Amino acid sequence: MKELEKLFDRIVQRVNINLRELEFDVNPLVNKLIPTRQMTRFYAFYGLTPHHPLNFVFRHSNLSGSYFLGKVRVTNSLLYKSDIRGDELKQKGDLFQYQDFNIPVDQDEEICIDDSFLIKTLVHNFSHDPETLETFFIRDTVSTHYANIHGSPSDGCFYGPFSTVDLTTIRDCLVGAYAYVQAGEISHLNVDPGTVWVRLPDEFNFMYRHPSDQLTNYIYFTPGNVPQGVFMDFVEDRKAAFEQVFNIVNFKAPVTVPTSASVDRFAVIKPKTSIGDNVLVAQRAFLQNSTLGKGANAQENCYIINSVLEGNDVTAHGAKIIEADMGKTVFVGFNSFLRGRPNARLKIGQECVVMPHTIIDISKPLVIPPGHLVWGLIKNADDLQANSMSLKDFSKIESRMSKGRMLFEGSGKSFVTGFQERIHHILEANGAFYNNNNNRGHAQRNQNISFNTIQPYPKGGDKEGLYPTIIIQP
Amino acid sequence: MKELEKLFDRIVQRVNINLRELEFDVNPLVNKLIPTRQMTRFYAFYGLTPHHPLNFVFRHSNLSGSYFLGKVRVTNSLLYKSDIRGDELKQKGDLFQYQDFNIPVDQDEEICIDDSFLIKTLVHNFSHDPETLETFFIRDTVSTHYANIHGSPSDGCFYGPFSTVDLTTIRDCLVGAYAYVQAGEISHLNVDPGTVWVRLPDEFNFMYRHPSDQLTNYIYFTPGNVPQGVFMDFVEDRKAAFEQVFNIVNFKAPVTVPTSASVDRFAVIKPKTSIGDNVLVAQRAFLQNSTLGKGANAQENCYIINSVLEGNDVTAHGAKIIEADMGKTVFVGFNSFLRGRPNARLKIGQECVVMPHTIIDISKPLVIPPGHLVWGLIKNADDLQANSMSLKDFSKIESRMSKGRMLFEGSGKSFVTGFQERIHHILEANGAFYNNNNNRGHAQRNQNISFNTIQPYPKGGDKEGLYPTIIIQP
Numbered sequence: 001m002k003e004l005e006k007l008f009d010r011i012v013q014r015v016n017i018n019l020r021e022l023e024f025d026v027n028p029l030v031n032k033l034i035p036t037r038q039m040t041r042f043y044a045f046y047g048l049t050p051h052h053p054l055n056f057v058f059r060h061s062n063l064s065g066s067y068f069l070g071k072v073r074v075t076n077s078l079l080y081k082s083d084i085r086g087d088e089l090k091q092k093g094d095l096f097q098y099q100d101f102n103i104p105v106d107q108d109e110e111i112c113i114d115d116s117f118l119i120k121t122l123v124h125n126f127s128h129d130p131e132t133l134e135t136f137f138i139r140d141t142v143s144t145h146y147a148n149i150h151g152s153p154s155d156g157c158f159y160g161p162f163s164t165v166d167l168t169t170i171r172d173c174l175v176g177a178y179a180y181v182q183a184g185e186i187s188h189l190n191v192d193p194g195t196v197w198v199r200l201p202d203e204f205n206f207m208y209r210h211p212s213d214q215l216t217n218y219i220y221f222t223p224g225n226v227p228q229g230v231f232m233d234f235v236e237d238r239k240a241a242f243e244q245v246f247n248i249v250n251f252k253a254p255v256t257v258p259t260s261a262s263v264d265r266f267a268v269i270k271p272k273t274s275i276g277d278n279v280l281v282a283q284r285a286f287l288q289n290s291t292l293g294k295g296a297n298a299q300e301n302c303y304i305i306n307s308v309l310e311g312n313d314v315t316a317h318g319a320k321i322i323e324a325d326m327g328k329t330v331f332v333g334f335n336s337f338l339r340g341r342p343n344a345r346l347k348i349g350q351e352c353v354v355m356p357h358t359i360i361d362i363s364k365p366l367v368i369p370p371g372h373l374v375w376g377l378i379k380n381a382d383d384l385q386a387n388s389m390s391l392k393d394f395s396k397i398e399s400r401m402s403k404g405r406m407l408f409e410g411s412g413k414s415f416v417t418g419f420q421e422r423i424h425h426i427l428e429a430n431g432a433f434y435n436n437n438n439n440r441g442h443a444q445r446n447q448n449i450s451f452n453t454i455q456p457y458p459k460g461g462d463k464e465g466l467y468p469t470i471i472i473q474p
Numbered sequence: 475m476k477e478l479e480k481l482f483d484r485i486v487q488r489v490n491i492n493l494r495e496l497e498f499d500v501n502p503l504v505n506k507l508i509p510t511r512q513m514t515r516f517y518a519f520y521g522l523t524p525h526h527p528l529n530f531v532f533r534h535s536n537l538s539g540s541y542f543l544g545k546v547r548v549t550n551s552l553l554y555k556s557d558i559r560g561d562e563l564k565q566k567g568d569l570f571q572y573q574d575f576n577i578p579v580d581q582d583e584e585i586c587i588d589d590s591f592l593i594k595t596l597v598h599n600f601s602h603d604p605e606t607l608e609t610f611f612i613r614d615t616v617s618t619h620y621a622n623i624h625g626s627p628s629d630g631c632f633y634g635p636f637s638t639v640d641l642t643t644i645r646d647c648l649v650g651a652y653a654y655v656q657a658g659e660i661s662h663l664n665v666d667p668g669t670v671w672v673r674l675p676d677e678f679n680f681m682y683r684h685p686s687d688q689l690t691n692y693i694y695f696t697p698g699n700v701p702q703g704v705f706m707d708f709v710e711d712r713k714a715a716f717e718q719v720f721n722i723v724n725f726k727a728p729v730t731v732p733t734s735a736s737v738d739r740f741a742v743i744k745p746k747t748s749i750g751d752n753v754l755v756a757q758r759a760f761l762q763n764s765t766l767g768k769g770a771n772a773q774e775n776c777y778i779i780n781s782v783l784e785g786n787d788v789t790a791h792g793a794k795i796i797e798a799d800m801g802k803t804v805f806v807g808f809n810s811f812l813r814g815r816p817n818a819r820l821k822i823g824q825e826c827v828v829m830p831h832t833i834i835d836i837s838k839p840l841v842i843p844p845g846h847l848v849w850g851l852i853k854n855a856d857d858l859q860a861n862s863m864s865l866k867d868f869s870k871i872e873s874r875m876s877k878g879r880m881l882f883e884g885s886g887k888s889f890v891t892g893f894q895e896r897i898h899h900i901l902e903a904n905g906a907f908y909n910n911n912n913n914r915g916h917a918q919r920n921q922n923i924s925f926n927t928i929q930p931y932p933k934g935g936d937k938e939g940l941y942p943t944i945i946i947q948p
Contacts, residue, residue, distance in 0.1 A: 050935035450929035
């Protein structure tokens with residue numbers, strides 16, 4: 001284990017150097033988070049498809065329980081049960097549009113993870129930084145449970161549990177638990193827990209912050225302990241179901257999957273679940289007694305329980321939907337937690353946009369009318385009033401608006417249009433619009449995938465727990 | 475599949491060119507042997523240990539269901555359910571003794587397989603050719619079901635089912651079904667089916683040939699068909715038991731294994747089996763209702779059923795022992811088939827040597843006294859008389875002796891001593907003499923091993939069934 005421990009120390013030191021201005025020490029937060037012996041217990045795995053450029057290079061790292069797809073290079077890093085999903089990387093010959101520039105992509109983009117420690121973290125999408133088109137880098141970074149690093153090159157950052165950085169180039173920043181940042185480019189910031197911040201420079205700025213006294217009920221992270229709260233309890237309670245799925249080599253989903261849909265073999269599917277055409281279910285998704293209508297999806301770490309998704313619903317990475325009825329084309333953002341009760345179901349009307357990191361946790365039935373934007377923490381109808389607005393009305397904002405704990409500046413129209421375009425793009429990428437061999441997306445491409453498992457050096461030497469150098473190329 | 479089919483054609487052509495003098499065409503024999511779609515169905519796997527130099531390089535090959543350990547390079551080849559076990563390769567700094575030469579080994583030896591098609595073949599041991607110390611090559615070679623390539627660099631050969639080449643450098647040869655060759659160096663030979671040939675130039679020459687009319691009952695191989703006969707039926711009948719073992723990731727042997735012993739997780743262990751100290755059970759071994767005493771072993775493709783091995787018994791690759799009681803230190807050579815019956819048990823006395831490729835298939839009880847050499851085909855006491863001799867008497871042969879279908883020339887003493895030394899070496903390498911941390915061998919070293927699985931490109935392109943380039947290094 002000696003080399004593994006040295007590697008941990010080295011990463012912590014590098015991150016601390018990057019965060020020195022913020023006077024932040026990651027060591028007490030992470031040094032007992034994953035016992036070293038846990039890091040040797042789980043195999044890592046990578047997918048092989050005919051559709052994605054293939055290039056894996058793993059050196060001097062531990063990859064325990066992590067999943068890789070596409071073009072990924074990992075060096076001097078610890079990746080614990082993380083998903084590094086390179087199926088949306090830019091490809092050689094693409095043109096990347098940035099403001100007035102049309103920049104040709106020189107070679108297939110690669111996710112490069114160096115000197116970082118990622119815990120149960122999702123890495124997806126592609127670098128939106130025009131300065132580093134061919135490299136989606138993650139360097140000198142520590143991220144904790146269920147963080148999402150989505151299209152966000154990161155250098156010298158610490159990500160709290162259930163935090164998300166989205167389409168942002170980020171340097172030397174602290175992102176608190178359950179904070180969501182989509183801000184283009186930021187550096188040397190300390191983003192408070194529960195912040196939801198969406199900014200397009202010169203266009204708009206959306207800012208919300210969860211009330212910290214209530215947020216700690218859901219997620220709470222202090223030095224020396226694993227993250228605690230409702231979010232953690234919820235996933236821990238369902239952990240055992242994944243163990244069986246990971247322990248069988250040729251696992252068949254216990255559900256009928258249409259030929260146009262794909263259900264990852266590392267997802268948990270419990271009865272009675274029904275999968276419609278063009279549905280995409282990613283690895284580590286959990287479905288129970290639910291209906292996914294045509295074109296709906298469930299990404300990594302999503303839980304959909306006792307719910308109906310009528311169709312073309314986007315359930316972004318880490319979102320949970322429990323006891324809910326979702327109309328068509330409802331978008332539920334990253335790590336949102338939507339929980340109805342058996343006698344108090346949540347009903348969300350069609351084309352609603354549930355902002356990333358929204359918590360809806362009700363004990364009486366609640367109906368969200370169609371076409372609404374919803375954010376923040378909602379426990380009842382009053383909260384809904386304070387934390388929602390019709391998209392139509394929101395589009396009318398031209399300069400500034402505050403409502404409850406939310407502050408918006410800039411063009412509401414630009415904000416709403418941006419969201420709608422992005423949702424359309426996600427559905428397209430997922431293959432929700434697939435028809436007669438047109439508009440293929442992940443749902444169709446991921447059907448033909450073969451999985452390979454890799455393990456670290458076993459007991460009996462300094463290298464215990466380290467993976468050997470592994471290079472996989474076409 | 476296109477590339478896979480091209481690869482097959484290319485290999486067949488190369489082997490045929492090598493065998494042109496023998497006017498042999500491998501194509502009709504192998505072209506329907508493994509349907510191409512079978513080659514995409516099974517994962518390959520490799521072991522990682524702290525004890526063996528690690529270096530895997532796989533290029534432009536199919537490795538379906540095959541296992542790799544140690545330092546192995548595979549290029550432009552098809553390996554179907556084969557075992558490439560590089561745990562006895564020479565290591566850098568070793569001295570290789572050949573006649574009066576002491577040749578230093580320059581770098582860790584590597585098994586190099588190029589342009590070859592191996593079916594359910596075992597590759598083990600190390601190159602005994604002083605000309606190619608650092609490379610155990612297998613080139614332009616086709617081998618069929620349950621062939622053993624043991625310490626035998628091979629170039630331009632065809633190996634029939636259940637054939638064995640042992641400690642022999644072999645070029646442009648045909649080795650018939652169930653033929654065993656241990657001859658130092660041979661080329662341009664056509665070895666008939668059922669031949670058992672052990673030669674040490676200038677020392678001795680042992681030659682036996684199974685009667686072909688009886689051998690075809692056990693193994694029969696004609697163009698257009700898979701191998702047929704008792705040997706094939708026997709293993710096919712037990713195939714299903716392996717499927718479960720291969721479909722579980724963390725498989726635990728359902729038997730108590732002493733800390734000094736190792737039972738490979740890809741072996742089948744059925745009740746009620748007992749495993750003694752220092753026992754070694756390799757992958758693809760099958761044990762049922764048997765007792766393996768201290769220091770006994772079962773190698774790849776061994777089946778031990780309703781039998782007792784008292785201790786330090788060597789069961790070489792592919793040997794089967796059914797309804798038998800084996801005294802201490804009995805050696806059973808490659809692919810031997812020893813079958814008693816419930817009411818007609820086979821009893822083999824201590825320190826007997828059962829020659830490779832011996833068939834004992836009885837319907838009345840049979841006792842082989844201690845210290846005997848046994849060979850050939852034995853169905854009753856008369857056959858035993860004709861096909862055995864005490865080692866003591868055999869040692870007395872000084873020039874020439876024939877008995878039944880066996881012809882021996884040279885020094886019986888040299889032959890017997892050679893065998894005994896080799897058995898001692900095998901037990902040593904297997905860890906049978908392990909005691910208080912001394913004399914470690916495979917049984918102790920193989921305890922800490924982690925397995926990794928690899929798969930080919932899935933459906934959806936010309937590369938279907940081919941494995942990507944895979945490089946695994948320390």
